[in-house]
Amino acid sequence: QVQLVESGGGSVQAGGSLRLSCAVSGLTGWRYCLGWFRQAAGKEREGIATVSRLSGINYADSVKGRFTISHDNAKNTLFLDMNSLKPEDTAMYYCASRGGSRCTLVGPDFNYWGQGTQVTVSS
Numbered sequence: 001q002v003q004l005v006e007s008g009g010g011s012v013q014a015g016g017s018l019r020l021s022c023a024v025s026g027l028t029g030w031r032y033c034l035g036w037f038r039q040a041a042g043k044e045r046e047g048i049a050t051v052s053r054l055s056g057i058n059y060a061d062s063v064k065g066r067f068t069i070s071h072d073n074a075k076n077t078l079f080l081d082m083n084s085l086k087p088e089d090t091a092m093y094y095c096a097s098r099g100g101s102r103c104t105l106v107g108p109d110f111n112y113w114g115q116g117t118q119v120t121v122s123s
Contacts, residue, residue, distance in 0.1 A: 002026040002112040004078075004095045009117030016085050016121070022078040022095030022114055033103035034071055035110060036080045038091035038119075046091075047105025049080060055103040063089075085121045092116040 008020040024034065035050035048060045049069035057069055068081040078095050096110035 002097050004114035006095050006114040006117040009119045011120040012085055014086055014121055014123050017083045020080040020093055024076050024078055031100055033098050034078045035096050037096060037107055038093045040091040045107050047107055050103050050105060052103040054101045060105055087121050087123045090121050092118050
């Protein structure tokens with residue numbers, strides 16, 4: 001059973017930075033995909049970044065150039081470095097995982113989810 005636990009959310013002013021962490025346990029082998037998603041109040045969930053050994057790294061256009069996803073295998077931790085934050089980045093952020101070679105920004109593709117961490121960006 002894969003478990004994911006996010007941390008690092010908080011409140012920041014526009015233009016600021018935050019680093020989200022996701023402690024991952026239960027992953028086996030190397031064929032898996034890890035991703036970050038977010039959901040703002042009243043909006044649909046949005047895939048923002050994914051990483052896998054087979055597919056590399058993928059970003060949504062909304063965060064490209066501002067956010068960086070990385071995976072520290074030794075620490076079993078997924079990170080999301082967020083820079084130049086905007087009020088529209090305000091959302092609950094989730095990390096997720098799925099096995100296999102498919103690695104997209106589509107939420108339903110993922111099997112396991114963390115509980116989420118709130119990010120609030122004020123103008």
